[in-house]
Amino acid sequence: MNDASANEFLIVALARMIEGCRHVAVGNASPVPGAAALLARALSGDAMLVSLLGSLAHNPYTDGGRELFDSAGQGRLDAFFLGGGEIDGQANVNLVAVGPHDAPLARFPGSFGSAYLYFAVPRVILFRAEHTRRVLVPRVSFISAPGTSPPGIHRSGGPTALVTSRCAFAFDRARGRFRLETLHPGHTAEEVRAETGFDYDSAPEVAQTPPPSARALELIRGRVAGELAETYPSFAAREWGRAA
Amino acid sequence: MLYRRPMTTARKLLDLDALAARIPDGAHLAIPADYSGVAMAATRALVRRRARGLRLVTVPTSGMQADILIGAGCVAAIETSGVGLGEHGLAPRFTAAAKSGSLHIIEATCPAIHAALQASEKGVPFMPLRGLLGSDLLAQRPDWKVIDNPFAAAGDPLVLLPAVRPDIALFHARWADRAGNVWIGRRRELATMAHAAARTLVTVEALFDGDLLADESTASGTLPSLYVSAAAVAERGAWPLPLPGLYAADDAAIRRYAQEARSDSGFARYLDETLRAAA
Incomplete structure (x- = not known):
């Protein structure tokens, strides 16, 4: 089955990366990661717990906004998705601004929980559909959250991967570098090199990102679309013609 | 610091404009995230009364509420x-x-805002928080200090955040009873805001006929009147944002705002129409 939309393809690619997690949380303005978490939960036979920020039906927290962070600090959260206005080759993430802080050339919404969750959550998956030199830069102009920390800094979590519309990178924390892992269909290693502003490692032959299974697509268009529409009505309507 | 004593019951219920008038120019004002219960009707009242110089603290983020207040010239920081x-x-x-x-x-990160309000709840001057080290947020925040964990054998740096004590917390909730108790359900960050702030102003969908503290099922989700300075009824008072559990966001209305507010003239037109409709 190869009629997956671009977003459906990414949803499945992200869901694969959180397989086996007990608890996955999704933050603000993240419909594709949200759908990925809901798909992974459905594929796990509901063994996975999912916390979708802004959802009532798919969020177990009852002790206010702090509970997500407090529980993550205790190690009760296995995976989290994070975006970035800019991401660099050391997996530093900028969610604040490009250029001087008091007169920026571009302004993003803000750091959200990144400066904390990047340290606390063992598997942070960076996701940004736009794969251009504008986004994937040699050095971010503001570090909302650093990709790695020197020895002596308390840190149990950090980035493990970066997924874009062109490919998936794995992040090696010890070396502080990305490695091109798989290419999405229709994209080439040369193109990724040309469109990426930072240096990274790559095998001579890079594998293809596997396509969605028929089962995954069926779940996305049925159960996941319905569940996601509560929190992301516009996205669900655009993607699947779903109302909340 | 001195916390204002709660007012007597009879004086707690106000109309919307009187409630907004309790927020003086220059106030340090805590407002909740979009998923929590945002006092949008009161926000429009603040714009109507041409509030100026507000210093907002978003708990921990904001959307249309902060954007409208900023666009209308009500916000200094x-x-x-x-x-x-x-x-x-x-x-x-x-x-x-x-x-x-x-x-x-003033750049922050979500758990830092929650933790700094928790420090105020406890009446302690600061709260430690993990993470943050190596982030440029620290350079933006000279008020955040790095210390060495005094309980660790070896070096263990961590960040201390000074307590945040807003002058006023403002939010929208489902019910208030006549004693001034307010039902917030599971949105406990509203309680944290109210505990931390010197005064709390609340708009509610409706008055609750009875005592919210009389039954365990409502008492557990109730902010007691101890923290509530005044309340006003504002039906659909979070519109076009959602009130969790009661109504969803008005997606079309927010989309329209997002388009209009892109230009100065579009925003001015939006504000004009909205305020006229609300008046």
């Missing part, structure tokens, strides 16, 4: 972990003000 319109993209007035340098933005 904002401490925030993020201002955006969620599915509808960037918050246009916040973004424009940031780029022009006309707004003082």
Whole structure:
């Protein structure tokens, strides 16, 4: 089955990366990661717990906004998705601004929980559909959250991967570098090199990102679309013609 | 610090404009995230009364509420972990003000805002928080200090955040009873805001006929009147944002705002129409 939309393809690619997690949380303005978490939960036979920020039906927290962070600090959260206005080759993430802080050339919404969750959550998956030199830069102009920390800094979590519309990178924390892992269909290693502003490692032959299974697509268009529409009505309507 | 004594029951219920009048120019005002219960009707009342110089602290983020207040010229400074319109993209007035340098933005991260309010709840001067080290947020926040964990054998740096004590917390909830108790359900960050702030002003969908503290099922989700300075009834008072459990966001209305607010003239037109409709 190869009629997956671009977003459906990414949803499945992200869901694969959180397989086996007990608890996955999704933050603000993240419909594709949200759908990925809901798909992974459905594929796990509901063994996975999912916390979708802004959802009532798919969020177990009852002790206010702090509970997500407090529980993550205790190690009760296995995976989290994070975006970035800019991401660099050391997996530093900028969610604040490009250029001087008091007169920026571009302004993003803000750091959200990144400066904390990047340290606390063992598997942070960076996701940004736009794969251009504008986004994937040699050095971010503001570090909302650093990709790695020197020895002596308390840190149990950090980035493990970066997924874009062109490919998936794995992040090696010890070396502080990305490695091109798989290419999405229709994209080439040369193109990724040309469109990426930072240096990274790559095998001579890079594998293809596997396509969605028929089962995954069926779940996305049925159960996941319905569940996601509560929190992301516009996205669900655009993607699947779903109302909340 | 001195906390204002709660007012007597009879004086707690106000109308919307009287409630907004309790927020003076220059107030340090705590407002909740879009998923929590945002006092949008009161926000429009603040714009109507031409509030000026507000210093917002978003708990921990904001969207259309902060954007409208900024666009209408009510805000001097904002401490925030993020201002955006969620599915509808960037918050246009916040973004424009940031780029022009006309707004003082105090960068934060969500758990830091929660923790700094918790320090105020406890009446202690600061709260430690993990993470943050190596982030440029620390350079933006000279008030955040790095210390060495005094309980660790070896070096263990961590960040201390000074307590945040807003002058006023403002939010929207489902019910208030006649004693001034307010039902917030599971949105406990509203309780944290109210505990931390010197005064709390609340708009509610409706008056609750009875005592919210009389039954365990309502008492567990109730903010007691101890913390509530005044309340006003504002039906659909979070519109076009959602009131969790009662009504969803008005997606079309937020989309329209996101489009209009992109330009100065579009925002002015939006504000004019909205305020006229609300008056």
